[in-house]
Amino acid sequence: MNVRKKVDFLIAGCGYAGSVAARQLADAGKKVLVVDRREHIAGNAYDYHDENGVLVHKYGPHIFHTNSQRIFEFLSQFTQWRDYQHRVQAVVEGQQLPFPINIETINRLYGHSFSEPAEMMDFFEKVREQRDPIRSSEDTVVNAVGMDLYEKFFKNYTLKQWGIHPSELDASVASRIPYRTDDEDRYFTDKFQGMPLYGYTKMFEAILDSPNIEVRLGESFKDTLNSVNPEHIIYTGSIDSYFDNCFGKLPYRSLRFEHEHHKELDQFQTVGTVNYPNDHAYTRITEFKHLTGQQCQGTSIVKEYPTDKGEPYYPVPTSDNAELFKQYNVLAKKQTDVTFLGRLAQYRYYNMDQVVGAALKAASRLLEN
Ligand code: FAD
Numbered sequence: 001m002n003v004r005k006k007v008d009f010l011i012a013g014c015g016y017a018g019s020v021a022a023r024q025l026a027d028a029g030k031k032v033l034v035v036d037r038r039e040h041i042a043g044n045a046y047d048y049h050d051e052n053g054v055l056v057h058k059y060g061p062h063i064f065h066t067n068s069q070r071i072f073e074f075l076s077q078f079t080q081w082r083d084y085q086h087r088v089q090a091v092v093e094g095q096q097l098p099f100p101i102n103i104e105t106i107n108r109l110y111g112h113s114f115s116e117p118a119e120m121m122d123f124f125e126k127v128r129e130q131r132d133p134i135r136s137s138e139d140t141v142v143n144a145v146g147m148d149l150y151e152k153f154f155k156n157y158t159l160k161q162w163g164i165h166p167s168e169l170d171a172s173v174a175s176r177i178p179y180r181t182d183d184e185d186r187y188f189t190d191k192f193q194g195m196p197l198y199g200y201t202k203m204f205e206a207i208l209d210s211p212n213i214e215v216r217l218g219e220s221f222k223d224t225l226n227s228v229n230p231e232h233i234i235y236t237g238s239i240d241s242y243f244d245n246c247f248g249k250l251p252y253r254s255l256r257f258e259h260e261h262h263k264e265l266d267q268f269q270t271v272g273t274v275n276y277p278n279d280h281a282y283t284r285i286t287e288f289k290h291l292t293g294q295q296c297q298g299t300s301i302v303k304e305y306p307t308d309k310g311e312p313y314y315p316v317p318t319s320d321n322a323e324l325f326k327q328y329n330v331l332a333k334k335q336t337d338v339t340f341l342g343r344l345a346q347y348r349y350y351n352m353d354q355v356v357g358a359a360l361k362a363a364s365r366l367l368e369n
């Protein structure tokens, strides 16, 4: 007779959502089994040394940033940090310009010589086109900085990244990008920002290092259910596939990552990431040595090619998709023995810190019950 092994929690997915929840539950004495269908831990934050010895991020560039002291302190139990401030430039009309748009971007693009924030504010006031209400990503950008900057920096990047027009995409997507009126050239200005000193995978190894946690890789959780009998399940995969796509497929945007090594170059580009809004099929190139500070011969980069096919990476924030997600969420709420957690299961455009926050909250709630 096949007696299924009893565990307190079965967690599907070994990214931030699954691993952080696992650790909190394990520290409270619960027996936790975490499974991932991939052959590695850390979900989309997974990093590894490529064949040339360069530490690279398999699923594109990950820079940790948060304003939450609690979230930063939680992760700091498992890693030390390398202080790193991410900088991004965008190639527009042959110039490589600071992005988000700042005073240098405007001066170099239009030949101005602004030096004061008040001059930038006047400039934005002159070029912006008021939109009311602000519903779409197009509305957000045009309302803030007008049509010309929208067309130079946002329109084509967004079309490429999402495969849909910015007028169809929720305002929250372009709202991730600020507009500077000074010479601030960092991509993020959160209170805490950096890279795990020895990489994300090492940090995840430490998070999962508990006698109450078992990790199984290369296994889909539906197969695990044949041999395991959990009190409760935490599911961090895509919500539509949990329900066998019963209302139709929920769109997720994917990327194809093209990794390259340049052994003859010490540095490929001057900043961590260069965006190409109007040229090439890829959106951006990231050079990892900027992020990690690694000193070595040669350099490794990744190009991101957006696509509909392949692994799900981004929920696609449109009103139709929000409606479809709601239908799945009604089913999810009825599954009282399953918690849906993370970017794919909650269909939210979460950053890493937000997933950590959501996982800490979910674990506390489960421990109260
Ligand atoms: P994931 O990391 O996707 O983990 C889910 C795991 O579940 C996966 O490993 C998957 O294999 C597994 N799984 C799914 N279904 C099953 C199943 N049926 N059975 C078993 N396992 C299953 N955030 C930042 O804060 N800063 C950044 O700079 C940043 N850059 C990013 C760049 C890119 C290109 C992308 C795509 C994302 C970026 N993010 C960034 C966001 C960050 O990756 C996510 O917020 C975070 O990784 C989400 O964690 P998660 O646990 O919800 O999901």
Ligand code: UDP
Residues within 6 Å of the ligand: 090, 099, 137, 153, 154, 155, 157, 158, 161, 173, 174, 176, 177, 275, 277
């Ligand atoms: N964006 C853009 N041009 C850029 C960078 C970003 O139009 O040069 C828009 C685009 O719609 C993108 C969104 O802003 O999807 C959010 O950008 P972010 O860098 O936060 O995306 P992520 O790192 O999550 O892929």
